[in-house]
C-alpha cells in the first residue's frame with residue numbers, strides 16, 4: 001500500500017531521515033509511535049506528498065506521492081494535528097469537500113457525526129466549533145471519505161473520554177480489507193486494541209514495524225520483587241518491578257503499548273534484532 005525507499009529528508013541543514021525505508025500493507029491499522037521530534041508528522045506529510053524529500057521515493061498504491069496526481073489525492077485522507085475549518089455550515093462543507101472524494105458516503109458521514117453527538121443539520125458554522133468538535137467533525141469526514149488510505153496525526157488529542165471510545169468504535173466500523181489507516185500518536189492507551197502492527201520511528205529510521213503477534217511471541221512481561229539484570233526494560237511500580245525479557249516460553253504473552261514503547265526506546269537495536277530475526 002505504502003512503499004518508501006531510501007528516503008533522505010532534512011529541514012534546512014537538519015537531517016531528519018536518512019535512508020528511511022517503510023513498507024505498509026493494505027488492510028491494517030498501523031500505529032506510528034516515536035518520541036517528540038522523531039518525525040512522525042513529517043513522515044505523514046511525506047506520504048501525503050505535502051513535503052518533498054531530498055532523495056528517495058514514496059508511493060501509495062504504486063503512485064508517487066510527490067506528483068500529487070488527482071487519482072492519488074482523491075484516494076487519500078490526511079488529518080493533520082493542526083487544521084483549519086472554514087466558516088461554513090456542515091451541509092455546505094459536505095457539498096464542497098465531499099465532492100473531492102468519489103467514494104465519499106454522505107449517509108455514513110451523518111451516522112458518524114451523530115455517533116460523535118454532532119448534529120449534521122445544525123446551522124452553526126464549523127469555525128465556531130470547539131477544538132474537540134472540530135476534530136470529531138474531520139474524523140467523521142475522513143472515515144466517510146471512502147479513501148483507501150487514512151493518515152491520522154494525533155486523532156484523539158482534544159477528545160473527551162466518551163469521544164475516545166466512540167473514535168475507537170467508528171474506526172473499527174469504517175475499517176475494511178482494502179483500507180489502510182496510519183495513526184500517529186502518543187496517546188497509546190486511546191488506541192490500544194485498535195492498532196496492529198506497530199511502527200516505531202527513532203533517530204531518523206524505522207526502528208521497528210511488526211505485528212502484535214510477533215511482538216508478543218518474542219517479549220514477555222512479568223512483575224517481580226527484584227530487578228533482573230537480563231531485562232530489556234524494567235519499571236518500578238507499587239507491586240514491584242514490571243520487567244520485559246525475551247520470551248523463552250513459546251507461549252504468546254500480552255504487552256501493553258506503553259511498556260512496549262518504553263522497552264523499544266530503552267533497548268534500541270537490541271530489541272530490533274531480537275524481534276526482527278523472525279521476519
Ligand SMILES: Nc1ncnc2c1ncn2[C@@H]1O[C@H](COP(=O)(O)OP(=O)(O)OP(=O)(O)O)[C@@H](O)[C@H]1O
Nearest residue numbers: 011012016034035036037038039040041042043186
Ligand atoms: N517546518 C519545519 N521547519 C524546520 N524544522 C521542522 C519543521 N517541522 C518540523 N521540524 C523539526 O523536525 C523534527 C520532527 O518534527 P515532527 O513534527 O515531524 O516530529 P513528531 O515526531 O511529529 O513530533 P511530536 O511527537 O512532538 O509531535 C523536529 O525536530 C522539528 O523541530
